[in-house]
Amino acid sequence: MESFKAILIKEFRHIFRDVRTLVLIFAMPIVLVVLFGHTIRNEISNIKIAVLDYSQDTYSKLLIEKMTASTYFKLTKQLNSESEIEQAFQQGIIHMAIVIPRNFEESIVRFKSTDIQLITEASNINVATTLESYGKQIIKDFEKEINKNHSNYIPFDVNVKMQYNPSLESAYMFIPGNIALIMIIVTALMTSITLAREKETGSWNMLAITPVNQLTMVIAKIIPYMLISLICTAIVILLGIFMFNMPMKGSFALLTIVCILFMLTACSIGILISVITKTQQEAMLLCMLGLFLPALLLSGFIFPIENMPWAIQIFSYIVPATWFIVALKDIMIKGAGLITVWLPVAILTATTIILIVVSVKKLMSKNIF
Amino acid sequence: MEYTIVVKNLTKKFGDFTSVNNISFKVKKGEIFGLLGANGAGKTTTIRMLCGLLIPTSGMMEIAGYNVFTHGKEIRKCIGYMSQKFSLYEDLTIIENLELFGTIYNIPKKILQKRILNIIARLNIRDFANSKVLSLPLGQKQKLAFATALIHKPEIVFLDEPTSGVDPLVRRDFWNMIYESASQGITIIVTTHYMDEAEYCNRLCFMSNGKIEVIGNPNKLKEKYKVASMTEVFQKITNR
Numbered sequence: 001m002e003s004f005k006a007i008l009i010k011e012f013r014h015i016f017r018d019v020r021t022l023v024l025i026f027a028m029p030i031v032l033v034v035l036f037g038h039t040i041r042n043e044i045s046n047i048k049i050a051v052l053d054y055s056q057d058t059y060s061k062l063l064i065e066k067m068t069a070s071t072y073f074k075l076t077k078q079l080n081s082e083s084e085i086e087q088a089f090q091q092g093i094i095h096m097a098i099v100i101p102r103n104f105e106e107s108i109v110r111f112k113s114t115d116i117q118l119i120t121e122a123s124n125i126n127v128a129t130t131l132e133s134y135g136k137q138i139i140k141d142f143e144k145e146i147n148k149n150h151s152n153y154i155p156f157d158v159n160v161k162m163q164y165n166p167s168l169e170s171a172y173m174f175i176p177g178n179i180a181l182i183m184i185i186v187t188a189l190m191t192s193i194t195l196a197r198e199k200e201t202g203s204w205n206m207l208a209i210t211p212v213n214q215l216t217m218v219i220a221k222i223i224p225y226m227l228i229s230l231i232c233t234a235i236v237i238l239l240g241i242f243m244f245n246m247p248m249k250g251s252f253a254l255l256t257i258v259c260i261l262f263m264l265t266a267c268s269i270g271i272l273i274s275v276i277t278k279t280q281q282e283a284m285l286l287c288m289l290g291l292f293l294p295a296l297l298l299s300g301f302i303f304p305i306e307n308m309p310w311a312i313q314i315f316s317y318i319v320p321a322t323w324f325i326v327a328l329k330d331i332m333i334k335g336a337g338l339i340t341v342w343l344p345v346a347i348l349t350a351t352t353i354i355l356i357v358v359s360v361k362k363l364m365s366k367n368i369f
Numbered sequence: 370m371e372y373t374i375v376v377k378n379l380t381k382k383f384g385d386f387t388s389v390n391n392i393s394f395k396v397k398k399g400e401i402f403g404l405l406g407a408n409g410a411g412k413t414t415t416i417r418m419l420c421g422l423l424i425p426t427s428g429m430m431e432i433a434g435y436n437v438f439t440h441g442k443e444i445r446k447c448i449g450y451m452s453q454k455f456s457l458y459e460d461l462t463i464i465e466n467l468e469l470f471g472t473i474y475n476i477p478k479k480i481l482q483k484r485i486l487n488i489i490a491r492l493n494i495r496d497f498a499n500s501k502v503l504s505l506p507l508g509q510k511q512k513l514a515f516a517t518a519l520i521h522k523p524e525i526v527f528l529d530e531p532t533s534g535v536d537p538l539v540r541r542d543f544w545n546m547i548y549e550s551a552s553q554g555i556t557i558i559v560t561t562h563y564m565d566e567a568e569y570c571n572r573l574c575f576m577s578n579g580k581i582e583v584i585g586n587p588n589k590l591k592e593k594y595k596v597a598s599m600t601e602v603f604q605k606i607t608n609r
Contacts, residue, residue, distance in 0.1 A: 002472050003472055006469050006472035007473070010458065014458070014460060202452045202453070202454035202456035203457065205450065205452050205456065207473070208421075209449075210445060210470070210473045210474060211475070212473050
């Protein structure tokens with residue numbers, strides 16, 4: 001116990017003597033949140049659209065009016081033929097085109113189904129998806145409105161549900177993603193670097209030949225980083241709630257448990273990385289490539305998983321951060337309880353246990369005693 | 370005769386490469402035992418196996434009367450180790466380093482304080498005691514690392530090229546510390562490639578390509594090969 005305390009104190013000394021790194025660690029969550037908060041905004045306004053209206057009747061005009069009445073879309077061009085759509089996209093003057101079929105009014109009056117085509121510029125898949133959803137929602141609203149006096153009309157099969165709360169929508173996305181990133185950087189990256197540093201400088205061997213158990217040594221070494229990572233997480237959550245109006249509908253207790261769980265996952269990955277690498281650079285590179293980038297790109301944080309090819313989706317579901325973000329969103333936005341988030345929690349727990357067993361075994365296998 | 374280290378048929382392979390090839394030797398209590406050889410001869414691998422930092426491919430080792438494979442815990446308490454690289458914490462002060470290792474070895478606080486004061490007095494580093502190890506000159510660092518390896522009064526100390534890169538004056542000082550420890554009954558295993566240092570050892574073990582070429586007292590080796598210095602002995606052995 002005494003030696004555990006001694007190593008713990010030593011680790012805190014390392015941290016507090018390296019003021020630059022310490023400042024960096026605590027500034028990082030703030031910078032990340034503010035940066036992502038102002039860059040990944042998926043809400044849209046004044047998007048230039050074009051209309052190809054084959055009907056030119058009252059209802060089609062009403063729909064167009066409704067579309068442009070919102071602040072989201074701005075009608076910039078009336079098109080006359082299909083070929084002009086391509087042209088308008090290529091000139092870059094529009095981001096979305098709406099095609100209204102012939103006999104629009106007639107089909108509505110006769111309760112026939114009709115189809116409206118939305119064409120979006122998909123070079124930025126995120127914007128395109130958002131535009132599509134907004135467009136669909138307006139069309140659906142329009143449908144309801146004109147049919148509110150009829151009970152037997154054929155509703156459109158628009159199954160996208162989208163709440164009109166643009167500024168919140170991006171907070172939903174980036175706060176949970178940021179928490180995952182911070183946990184990975186502070187816990188996994190810092191633990192693997194601190195362990196790799198001991199190896200690199202040779203001090204690991206000095207400790208390894210002492211009576212102190214290696215596991216005790218590793219645990220004592222990583223506890224400070226766990227504490228720091230929890231503080232950073234709290235900073236992100238508070239910033240999210242108070243600065244970006246992120247909802248917090250679920251229980252704080254469950255949120256804390258899930259965060260601690262993911263922190264343990266990140267820790268065990270950090271230990272594993274430090275066991276298989278020899279230098280700090282190697283550990284850092286492996287953390288970046290094996291942890292940080294997948295968490296950034298594959299977890300659904302920036303790019304929706306549903307839009308990925310199935311082969312990539314498989315990887316997405318292997319990345320622990322994916323499950324952590326799912327659980328976070330459910331708890332914070334939907335106010336889900338443990339019963340709802342059991343799957344991500346179970347997966348994270350299983351992953352953590354496997355990783356800890358593997359890394360501890362690897363750690364222990366190097367020495368005779 | 371009491372042997373503190375007994376090594377029998379020790380072999381270590383890294384894949385296809387045999388780093389240590391079937392070596393056997395014994396070391397007496399209080400002896401200064403030198404491991405000599407070119408880089409890659411297997412000195413460091415041997416020391417690392419003796420410290421329990423590497424698992425041998427085959428062979429038997431007995432340290433301080435304990436079998437390495439069954440009594441690791443007991444062995445840990447009675448060995449000290451100083452690695453090739455400087456391995457104290459540079460961002461901690463001298464006292465903090467000594468306290469850290471002392472506490473890890475479960476030395477009672479009062480005794481530890483006394484030992485730390487002794488070390489500081491012996492190394493003449495009172496002015497540095499509360500400054501970071503970083504600020505010490507290399508020679509002082511090496512002496513401090515040696516003192517740290519001795520803080521729990523081990524029976525055996527392994528020194529892996531302790532004086533590489535250190536100037537001759539400090540090396541003399543360092544060897545005085547080694548002699549002091551040996552006179553207190555501590556067994557010392559030291560690797561080096563300085564031939565003048567080889568002369569200071571009680572017994573030498575020449576290694577090349579993972580094998581022991583010859584073991585013996587420096588003076589007897591010089592007699593045997595009819596030469597005046599260890600450098601010449603080394604040349605005779607390698608040219609054989």
